[in-house]
Amino acid sequence: MRQLSLRLRSISLAIVLLAFFAPFTVVILDEAYTDSLTQAKMSELRLMNLGLLSAFELDGDMPYMPEILYEEQLNLPGSGYLGIIVFRDKVIWQSASALEYTFSPPEIDVAVGNELFLESHTPSFEENASFFVYAFTAEFASSRDFEPVRFYIFNNKALFEDERNTFLNTTWQWIFTLCVALLIFIIVGISLVLLPVRKLIDEISQTSSGHKRQLEARYPVEFDSLKQSINGLLQTEAAQRIRYKNSLGDLAHSLKTPLAVASGSKGLTAEVYEALQQIDKIIKRQLKRASAGKLGWQQAINVLPVLHKLADAMDKVYQDKALTIELELDENTQFKGDETDLMELCGNLLDNACKAAKNRIIVSAETKNSWLTIKVEDDGPGIPDDKKLHLLERGTRLDAYTEGHGIGMALAADLVSIYEGRMRIEDSALGGACIILEFPNHD
Known part of the structure; x- marks a missing residue:
């Protein structure tokens, strides 16, 4: 199986890391944004509920609420904000924004002086929608005694989800753009980091093909020992080859003269002369065989x-x-x-x-x-x-x-x-x- 190059390995690793980084980042940002938005929503509904509490009056057993409230969302039908007040298990008031609804007392019990915030609630008056709910119970003096009065603020989550989805879409777009930009920077960075490696490979190829005798370019300090080792190997190989050829030449000349003298001697039988000629052929062949062969660094x-x-x-x-x-x-x-x-x-x-x-x-x-x-x-x-x-x-x-x-x-x-x-x-x-x-x- 062919191994991937360092460049492809690095780019593949970067792509894998970015593939994990992008969704993980979006999830974290979504969680943080949702929590922040939810906390803001609770504060908003708490202020609305406090507005209802401050505007409400109980004269004996008769409740009183102004026609126009300070919180504009409770005055506008279709705003998504609904307010109701429950006294003696009856809905005694509902905001102008909730005129289209018929309410029954919510099954949400809150002790006197306590508050309750629900992030998701499906009320009886609209079973196909999810609402935020903020409930608070206070005591007011009636004709009998101090009695609990419950204040509820409902907020349709559709607007909240739309805002959250808009944030997610924008976040995904920016994260994708950021990942593409990071990938481009990583590829460029890898190319710059691997530039000395490619330069070294090219110079080794030129040396292997015989265009250079040794490595001459300047490289980062990490490659100094490698460069010195390769140049030392090339010099040693060249020196050994020269010594080897010189030794073979000396051997050939050393054997040539004795063989010539022996072959030129008088009185040799045909068998002896043939044997000497055969020895001469064998020596020439073996010398040729020993000196032949491919060079490790030469041009084709x-x-x-x-x-x-x-x-x-x-x-x-x-x-x-x-x-x-x-x-x-x-x-x-x-x-x-x-x-x-x-x-x-x-x-x-x-x-x-x-x-x-x-x-x-x-x-x-x-x-x-x-x-x-x-x-x-x-x-x-x-x-x-x-x-x-x-x-x-x-x-x-x-x-x-x-x-x-x-x-x-x-x-x-x-x-x-x-x-x-x-x-x-x-x-x-x-x-x-x-x-x-x-x-x-x-x-």
């Missing part, structure tokens, strides 16, 4: 020019056969490795194909899914199925096959192995053999 090379050179060379070598060598590949097809190794590898395979071919050879190459595939096909006699696997086995005498495919196959197999590639032998559509090379071509 184009395959087409190399194949053109090889095809021109083969046309001259095998001009008596009048072979047709076709190259089928894009000019941008690249091989991530050493040009000499590619020349050696394709040269051996193409030479074998020319020896085995009758008239036609096709060399094709393509890059797909970060793999470079090179095919060399001929119209020769082909390779029997029972010998295909033996040709790829280490230690097999590959030059024993007279079809021509044995010569150079050992070195080809070694080079493919060094580049962590794959090598297969199949039948060609031309009738002969098809040698397939596959190399990982990613950075």
Whole structure:
């Protein structure tokens, strides 16, 4: 499973956090606003009730209330505010705003001198609506004695809910706008924070492709140790490669002279001379194998020019056969490795194909899914199925096959192995053999 980039991870985390933050914030604001609005509503109804209490008079058993009250909402029908007064379990007065209603004494008992505030109440006079209720009971002197008089203020919650919904809608709009703005700032901030990382990755890629020898850009102090470590690794690798090649060159020169002297000695039998020549070939092959291989930090090379050179060379070598060598590949097809190794590898395979071919050879190459595939096909006699696997086995005498495919196959197999590639032998559509090379071509 492919891992998400740091940028996508950070943005995803920010989106998740904002997805929790927005509703949570709205809920908190809604609770705070509702509580505040409810407290304000209780204070408002308390003042109205106090207005009723101050305006009410009881003359014996006769109640008295002015026609016009100081609280305007109780004078206006449809205002949503209703006031009633209950004496001796009868509604003795109702506000002008409640003329359209017929009241019965509410089943809300409040002790004398106490108040009661209900945030949600469904009264008998309007069962399809919810009301705030504020109730207060006071004592007044009547013809009998001091008797309780109950004062009630009802307020329809529809206006309250409309105001609350307006607040919620506005809050959601601003929270959404804020979240979008925060997300943009987070994305920009993440991009700025990750800018040195992308810069480091780009410079490492340039170094890997051979355009730079070491990291040179300036980075935040957190990357200093990493930069020094990578540069130290590059310098150590380059120094080891130089020492390795020098050692191989010294070894080659050291063995060359004794072998030349031994081979030039008089009186050598044919078996001894052949053995010395075989030793010389083995040394050359092993030295070539040891010095070959892909560099960890180098520039990719184009395959087409190399194949053109090889095809021109083969046309001259095998001009008596009048072979047709076709190259089928894009000019941008690249091989991530050493040009000499590619020349050696394709040269051996193409030479074998020319020896085995009758008239036609096709060399094709393509890059797909970060793999470079090179095919060399001929119209020769082909390779029997029972010998295909033996040709790829280490230690097999590959030059024993007279079809021509044995010569150079050992070195080809070694080079493919060094580049962590794959090598297969199949039948060609031309009738002969098809040698397939596959190399990982990613950075």
